[in-house]
Amino acid sequence: MDCIFCKISEGKASANFVFQNDDIFAIRDVHPIAPTHILIIPRKHIPSLMELDGAEGSALISKIVSTAVEVAKKVSLSDSGFRLVWNVRSDGGQTVGHIHLHLLGGRQMKWPPG
Ligand code: 5GP
Ligand code: ZN
Secondary structure, eight states, X not given: OOOHHHHHHTTSSOOOXXXXXXXXXXEEOSSXXXXXXXXXXXXXXXXXXXXXXXXXXXXXXXXXXXXXHHHHXXXXXTTTOEEEEOOOHHHHTXXXXXXXXXXXXXXXXXXXOO
């Protein structure tokens, strides 16, 4: 399967890792839109949030969000704060078809987002 995040997970493409375990890894985004821009990614290939199933899916989302919070602490964003973003399918602006959560920080975020 031609999926960049699967390739990174399998060590077939390089990335700047911030965290990894058996289920999840976190890497610096190659085109950062904030001083800190990290992607939290499950190793399992799931195209978008719309393909998540039942209890297993809920457990995975919970792990991804708690990993994002742990990574935020690790990169010293606890006090200043941060934003977590899921882009879902076309209108959501999703460009890579493998679930990932954006962790953005290091500057004041705007609302509404673009
Ligand atoms: P999306 O637009 O799908 O929500 O987010 C995909 C993100 O993956 C984008 O911010 C993009 O810059 C990032 N990205 C795409 N290809 C690579 C890559 O090969 N390495 C890394 N580290 N990030 C990537
Ligand atoms: Zn994948």
